[in-house]
Ligand code: ADP
């Protein structure tokens with residue numbers, strides 16, 4: 001490789017808003033055939049908002065929002081921010097939380113107003129032997145079919161509410177997915193979210209292959225699994241959750257709008273916060289390699 005060509009590549013990269021960690025990175029783009037895309041914050045904006053509250057058993061909406069809001073106010077997760085912000089807007093000050101625990105990729109738990117409260121995936125409630133009553137299960141299914149995330153909330157040993165949180169697909173994601181395909185790359189959506197939500201979001205972005213309900217610690221195994229199948233994998237992500245997977249991928253691309261941990265673990269940083277920057281990065285890398293050959 002001639003150093004000049006590599007320098008041109010990285011210089012042009014900077015112009016396009018792509019920061020390349022080292023010239024050797026370009027080499028790995030040659031054989032990439034699969035691009036794994038994290039859902040939240042990568043394909044979607046990650047700016048979630050609370051759009052609906054469903055309650056069961058005579059619980060008031062306000063109580064569900066107050067208890068869940070207090071709990072989520074202790075978490076940085078985009079879902080938590082949406083619920084806590086809505087609760088503060090609606091109710092003002094929220095009660096204190098004791099014994100708070102963040103359960104990675106599942107939800108949160110703690111004691112609020114003397115009640116043991118849990119909020120998150122239904123799997124989390126199942127651990128507490130709590131089951132969604134029929135009316136809440138229906139609300140959850142309807143929300144998920146629509147690509148929205150249903151957060152189950154339980155306290156005092158019972159599932160009592162479902163809070164519906166919506167994210168939006170970035171306006172450029174579908175175009176970027178088309179362009180990845182045109183480059184001969186197969187896009188795959190990877191998420192910890194429910195399979196129904198993931199499928200709805202994938203359909204909106206034009207992605208056929210979906211890997212859902214993956215715990216944060218297992219994302220890295222999904223990447224090595226694809227590699228074991230003979231695929232050469234680029235991964236685009238933004239979260240703390242994505243760091244190990246970004247490092248495992250043959251090429252890791254971090255959203256510049258994402259967390260420092262993700263940026264550090266990756267080979268490329270996309271300063272622009274959209275997927276078209278990933279397309280530009282792969283194109284640029286290939287073109288630069290072309291001039292070296
Ligand atoms: P993603 O892969 O989309 O970035 P995560 O792995 O962070 O998502 O979370 C997976 C799922 O766990 C979420 O879709 C949500 O259902 C649940 N979850 C995680 N954290 C929270 C939280 N603080 N409150 C409610 N639900 C949560």
Ligand code: MG
Pocket residue numbers: 038039040041042238239241
């Ligand atoms: Mg994420």
